[in-house]
Every structure is written in C-alpha cells, then in structure tokens.
Amino acid sequence: MPHIALVAPHFLENTNRYVKAFAELDGVKLSVISEDAEKKLPKELRAHVAGHYQVKSVGEASELAKALKGLARGVGPVDRLTGALEQLQLPMAEARELTGVPGMRPNIARRFRDKDVMKEVLRAKGVPVAASALVSSPNELRTFVDRVGLPIIVKPQAGVGSRGTHRIETKDDLETVLKMGPPTEKQPLQAEQFIRAREFTCETVSVHGKTVWRSGTRYFPTPLEVLETPWVQYCVVLPREVEAPWTDFAKVNEAALQALFGDDPRVTGTAITHMEWFLRDDAKMFVSEVGARPPGVHIMPMMSITHEVDMISKWAELIAFDRFTPPTRKWAAGAACFRGQGNGKKVVQVVGVEKAKALVGKALVEFRPPKVGQARAPGYEGEGWALVKSATTEGVKQALLALIENVQVRYG
Ligand SMILES: Nc1ncnc2c1ncn2[C@@H]1O[C@H](COP(=O)(O)OP(=O)(O)O)[C@@H](O)[C@H]1O
Ligand SMILES: [Mg+2]
Known part of the structure; x- marks a missing residue:
C-alpha cells in the first residue's frame, strides 16, 4: 500500500478538498504535513489520516525532510511526497532528494519554477518562447x-x-x-x-512522461490586463469541443513537456501540468510558462464539471498509482471572477446578484458572490466567483456575460 505524504499548509476549504481526495482513495496510506495543528483538520478527514507532522514552514526543504523522516519512523517509509501549490514544488523536490523519496528532483523542478531556466530549456529544444x-x-x-x-x-x-x-x-x-x-x-x-496575443492554458496529464490526456481554457482578458485594469471582472472558459486552437497547440505542448521532464521521465513525468500559452494574430504559438502541479483559477473544478468527474480525486489517483483513465468532455464550463470598483479596503456594496441568478438559471453550478464587509483581496483574484456550465461554449459565454454585467461590487 503506497504511503503518500501530502503537504497541506493550512486546512482551508480548497486545501481540504485535496486532503479529502487522498483520504478517500482506496489502497493508500495518507500522511499530512502542515503548518496548522492536526486538530484543525476536519474530524471526518482525521479518521482517514495515518500520520500527521506539523512544520513551522512548508516552504523549507529541511522542514519537509524532517517531516518525511518522522513519518517514516511513525507510519512507515514514504513513497510519494506531493502538494498542489506552486510554491511547494521546489522545496518538495529538495526534500525528496534529501530523503530518497521517489519523484521529481530539484534539477527538474527548477525548470518548472524558475522562469529563466524554463525558457532556456525550451529554447534549446526549439520550443517557441518569448x-x-x-x-x-x-x-x-x-x-x-x-x-x-x-x-x-x-x-x-x-x-x-x-x-x-x-x-x-x-x-x-x-x-x-x-x-x-x-x-x-x-x-x-x-x-x-512582450507577446501581444490571446492567452490560453493547456492542462496535460502525463504518466511516466507520456501524455495521456489534455484539456485547455482561455482567459478573458489576459491575466496581465486583469492586473493592469483593477475594475475588470474576468472570466475563464473551457470550451465544449476539443478543438482548435488547443488541438493545434498539442504538438508544442508535447515538445515543451518532453524538454522539461528531461531524460528520465519515468521518475519525474507523472503529473498534471498547467501550461499558459499565447496565440498571436499571425497564428504563431508561444509557451509562456508551465507549472508541474494542478492549475488554479477554478480550472480544476471546471475540468470536473465538463468531464463529469472529480479531477482532484483523479489527480490523487495519478500521483499515488501512476494511473489515469481519460475522461470524455460532455459540457462547456466557465468561471467569472468578481472584483470591486472604487477605493477602500472593504466590500461595501454588492448589487445584481438576484438578477444574475435569474438570468443564468440552470447554467449556474456554484455562486459565491462577494459579501458586504469582506476584505478586499490582496491579489487580482477578486472577492467572489461563479462557475457555470452549458451544452455549448456559446451558452457558457452568455452566462458569464450575464454574471459580470449584473454583479457589481463596490469598495469603500
Ligand atoms: N512575455 C510576455 N508577453 C506578454 N504577456 C506576458 C508575458 N509574460 C507574462 N505576461 C503576462 O503576465 C501574466 C503573468 O505572467 P506569468 O509569467 O504567467 O507569471 P505568474 O507566474 O505570476 O503567473 C501572464 O499571464 C501574461 O498575461
Ligand atoms: Mg502565470
């Protein structure tokens, strides 16, 4: 039975979904490494956790290594060290190296983490980058x-x-x-x-370096424009069909992943990767950046919705057993992110929620409108969001439009 050590910094709603996925996976022993105390872990999850190790900082490889040794003594040798967050990828790789736990090593993790190294490796293999x-x-x-x-x-x-x-x-x-x-x-x-272009993502599941499945989204507008334009409410769309330009990008994605995984993909190449890429008006495609981890910005739930699966559970199974059964796409999905207008550090007004709900109707899957009194988000992600689904990509776009046109948030 593989012993999985999952790094879950704090037991927040989203992190707990990852803990739950491993906890519910048959045939694994789960240990959790966190900064939070074990008692903060929801009770129903605690029952499924074989070992817990609290560390001061999950970003420190030496702390993670100490945790791995502790868990090995208490529970048994660790077969996999994993965690979904981008900032964990390098320290986890260093901790694996320090303790001999199988999986991606620092030289490969750095290619995904360090934008300069990433671009050098890609350029050397002829993959188009800025x-x-x-x-x-x-x-x-x-x-x-x-x-x-x-x-x-x-x-x-x-x-x-x-x-x-x-x-x-x-x-x-x-x-x-x-x-x-x-x-x-x-x-x-x-x-x-600067590449003036439309921006997309490509999510790839690789088993021992072999691509077994792809999905992809488009950002409306690009994250840079979102960052530059504080009043813009932005959306991410996962289309109904597996179609161009994502299908055109597959060969670039393949070349990029082969370059990054390197010569020993049996060890390093079991992952969901999240690649951001550009499509310029002249049809030229460029790789922007790649993470060797599940995607953020609601893309995991969107992939779950469109393929009628639980992608987090499927990721857990992939990591634990190098196993992934490719799901078929059945729906289009989208995410709308709500951000406020005005100055101030708090949300003081939210309007249009009921109207948006009525307009979007059945397409609405999950709705978390910002709440009055909520603190202004530090990054560009906004204070609330909605997930929608439809039988067509156009249906998703209409639903997203109804949401961002009607839900208005004000800071004060
Ligand atoms: N070379 C580039 N040309 C055009 N836009 C870029 C370029 N590099 C980054 N951006 C924009 O900035 C955003 C953030 O950059 P990125 O490299 O993805 O950093 P992060 O790791 O913070 O996501 C991208 O999503 C994209 O919109
Ligand atoms: Mg990025």
Missing part, C-alpha cells in the same frame, strides 16, 4: 531593451499570481520601473519580449 533574459542590473535591462525593443515584460524569476509583473511600453516606463525596484545580483528580474 525572447528573455534574467537581468541583474539596470544596465543589463537597458541592453535587453536595445536588443529586443519595447514593449517588454518584467517579472520576478519565480513568480506566482502575476504579482510583481509589469509591462514596459516606453523609455519613461523603463526608468520608472528601474526607480521602483532596480534588478540586482541578489534580486534579478526576468525580462521578456
């Missing part, structure tokens, strides 16, 4: 601009949730960004040629 450089001084950034021209994008080397991402359109913008936080040896910046 021109990029890791710059450690203002002069290096200016030299990069001289080489590729404006506009460019600058972002942290290991980013998440678009934090710290800026578009530089003019020389003035460049000087402003340099004043705000110039790149240094210690804190270099990832600089990239």
Whole structure:
C-alpha cells in the first residue's frame, strides 16, 4: 500500500478538498504535513489520516525532510511526497532528494519554477518562447531593451499570481520601473519580449512522461490586463469541443513537456501540468510558462464539471498509482471572477446578484458572490466567483456575460 505524504499548509476549504481526495482513495496510506495543528483538520478527514507532522514552514526543504523522516519512523517509509501549490514544488523536490523519496528532483523542478531556466530549456529544444533574459542590473535591462525593443515584460524569476509583473511600453516606463525596484545580483528580474496575443492554458496529464490526456481554457482578458485594469471582472472558459486552437497547440505542448521532464521521465513525468500559452494574430504559438502541479483559477473544478468527474480525486489517483483513465468532455464550463470598483479596503456594496441568478438559471453550478464587509483581496483574484456550465461554449459565454454585467461590487 503506497504511503503518500501530502503537504497541506493550512486546512482551508480548497486545501481540504485535496486532503479529502487522498483520504478517500482506496489502497493508500495518507500522511499530512502542515503548518496548522492536526486538530484543525476536519474530524471526518482525521479518521482517514495515518500520520500527521506539523512544520513551522512548508516552504523549507529541511522542514519537509524532517517531516518525511518522522513519518517514516511513525507510519512507515514514504513513497510519494506531493502538494498542489506552486510554491511547494521546489522545496518538495529538495526534500525528496534529501530523503530518497521517489519523484521529481530539484534539477527538474527548477525548470518548472524558475522562469529563466524554463525558457532556456525550451529554447534549446526549439520550443517557441518569448525572447528573455534574467537581468541583474539596470544596465543589463537597458541592453535587453536595445536588443529586443519595447514593449517588454518584467517579472520576478519565480513568480506566482502575476504579482510583481509589469509591462514596459516606453523609455519613461523603463526608468520608472528601474526607480521602483532596480534588478540586482541578489534580486534579478526576468525580462521578456512582450507577446501581444490571446492567452490560453493547456492542462496535460502525463504518466511516466507520456501524455495521456489534455484539456485547455482561455482567459478573458489576459491575466496581465486583469492586473493592469483593477475594475475588470474576468472570466475563464473551457470550451465544449476539443478543438482548435488547443488541438493545434498539442504538438508544442508535447515538445515543451518532453524538454522539461528531461531524460528520465519515468521518475519525474507523472503529473498534471498547467501550461499558459499565447496565440498571436499571425497564428504563431508561444509557451509562456508551465507549472508541474494542478492549475488554479477554478480550472480544476471546471475540468470536473465538463468531464463529469472529480479531477482532484483523479489527480490523487495519478500521483499515488501512476494511473489515469481519460475522461470524455460532455459540457462547456466557465468561471467569472468578481472584483470591486472604487477605493477602500472593504466590500461595501454588492448589487445584481438576484438578477444574475435569474438570468443564468440552470447554467449556474456554484455562486459565491462577494459579501458586504469582506476584505478586499490582496491579489487580482477578486472577492467572489461563479462557475457555470452549458451544452455549448456559446451558452457558457452568455452566462458569464450575464454574471459580470449584473454583479457589481463596490469598495469603500
Ligand atoms: N512575455 C510576455 N508577453 C506578454 N504577456 C506576458 C508575458 N509574460 C507574462 N505576461 C503576462 O503576465 C501574466 C503573468 O505572467 P506569468 O509569467 O504567467 O507569471 P505568474 O507566474 O505570476 O503567473 C501572464 O499571464 C501574461 O498575461
Ligand atoms: Mg502565470
């Protein structure tokens, strides 16, 4: 019986879904590593957990390694160390290396985590990516601009949730960004040629490095535009059909994953990966970035809805047994994310909820409108969301439109 160690930093609603998926999986022994105390784990889950180890920081490889050793002593040797969050991927790989637990090692994890390394590996294998450089001084950034021209994008080397991402359109913008936080040896910046394009995702299930299933979504608008435009309420669409441009992108996705998994995919290549990619008006496709983990922004629930499965359970089964039965797509789905207008740190007004509900009708799967009094979200994700489904992609788009046109949130 495989012994799975799942890293679940805090026992929040979404994290608990992952704990539950492993807890309910037949034929595995589950241990949980968390910053929260064991007693915070919901009772019904606790009964299914063979071992628990509390750490100060799940981001520290040495702490995770200590936990793995502790669990090995108390419960038995650990066969898999896993966790869904992007920030966990590298420390988990380091902890596996320290303790000999099978799975992705740091050299491969870094390719998924470090945007500069990722782009180098992809470029070397001829996978189309934006021109990029890791710059450690203002002069290096200016030299990069001289080489590729404006506009460019600058972002942290290991980013998440678009934090710290800026578009530089003019020389003035460049000087402003340099004043705000110039790149240094210690804190270099990832600089990239700006690709003006539509933005999509590709979710791929790989078993021992072999692709067994793909899905994909489109962002409306792009995360960068969402970041730049605080009043925009944004949507993600997973279409009804497995169709272009996602099917066209499959060969690029394949080449990119082979390049990243490297020469030993038997060990490293069992994963759900989440790839963001661009489609330019001239039909050229570029890989933007890849995570070796389940996707965020409601894409896991959307994949569940459209394929009538529980994707989190399927991911758990994949990780525990290197096993995945490809589901068939039956629906289109979408997510709408609600964000407020105005200044202030709290939601002071929410209107249009009942009207949106009436308009969307049966297409509404889950609705979490923002609540008055709720704190303003720190990132761009907004304070509430809705998930919809329909027999057609058009139906999903209409439902999303009804939601974001009617649900209005105000900060104050
Ligand atoms: N080279 C680029 N050209 C155009 N847009 C980009 C580029 N790099 C990033 N972006 C935009 O910025 C967003 C955040 O960048 P990304 O590399 O995905 O960082 P994160 O890891 O924070 O998600 C992307 O989703 C995309 O909209
Ligand atoms: Mg991204």
